[in-house]
Amino acid sequence: MRIEELLGREGPLEYEPAVYCKCKKKAPRWISRSIMNPGRRYYACINRRAGGCDFWQWHDEDSTTPFVKQLLIDLRDKVWALAKENAELRDSFADARSGTEQQLVGTLQWTALTTALADKESEVFSLTGKLKKLETQRQLLVVAIIGCMCIVVGMLFT
Template sequence: MRPSGGMVGQKRRGSIMNWWWHGGTKEARINQELGRTSSTRGGSNDELVDCSADGTSRWRGTSSSGNGSRSSQGRSNPPPIRYREGQFDYYPAVLCDCRRKAARWISWSEDNPSRRYLTCARARDGGCTFWSWYEPETTPYLRQVLNDLHNVVRGLKEEKSILRASLVSARAQIDELTAVHNGDVADWTRKLKEKDDLACELRARVVQLEEGRKLLLLIVAGLASLIIMQNPESIVY
């Protein structure tokens, strides 16, 4: 029977604890049970990124409102490191309050970097409110090292994205210049062909005129011979 209020800790297999809560923020409830105080920023707890094997993520922001209500934000942000395991690839299985195997996610918050936790696989589709850390909290030194590494990875990914965008822009410019160059070459080729055709036409015209000149000379020579033959006394010696 589902309890009507508060959160009841339940022992599960190994050292994993399953928690049931009503109202308030989930992380604040877990922090109370672990004997530590959750850090808040601007009245909100750390946002947890749910990362699955396909590299997608879901950010959850839980606000600490006075009436104990909770809200979630659905903005997406890629995790710094790709999750190499599926959300159900762990053993022994931990059952949520729906009696189904709980899904395992990764927190990318600054207070819990790379720390895994469990939720109901159908929490956003009518499932239960089960939520629990999968492993204990790390040391402050390792937490800082992980955050530094995550920042480096994020910075490298941003630089990679910028370089890719620059490469795409450069390729587009090269394609544009190539198209213009190809168009110019085609235009030059067309004009050169027109000039070649004109030169061929002029050469043919010259040959035709030369043949006409030779024919004209033959006609003139024939007429002159005919005149001489008809009037031999007109020849001056």
């Protein structure tokens, strides 16, 4: 079921009997939203803004009381204000979502960098241990070479 059917609305061309404009086309029936005639229905040429004819006719007589006219105007203004507020909230929500997504990306990047840093620190710790071991071996090698040289020198003089 369409939303128009649920709300009791019909499309601009869904009415009978048909009313035809000077162009011989079925004229859509619109609802006025003007301050002077809120809620009144009228017919106008479907192509009036694109070179169509100047056909225009009221569908019903103006039987709206001043109270109802003002009520319709107030309701129309409220609907427009709520639509504007809704659009602003949607924009605000989209901005918030974008900010949240950027924060998530930043958090993921931070996590990746933290993990990479931890890996590098582990590698530095491992290399530091190897460096100390090699330094100790180098010192032992120097002592051994000096000891061998002393033995060779001692053998030369004996």
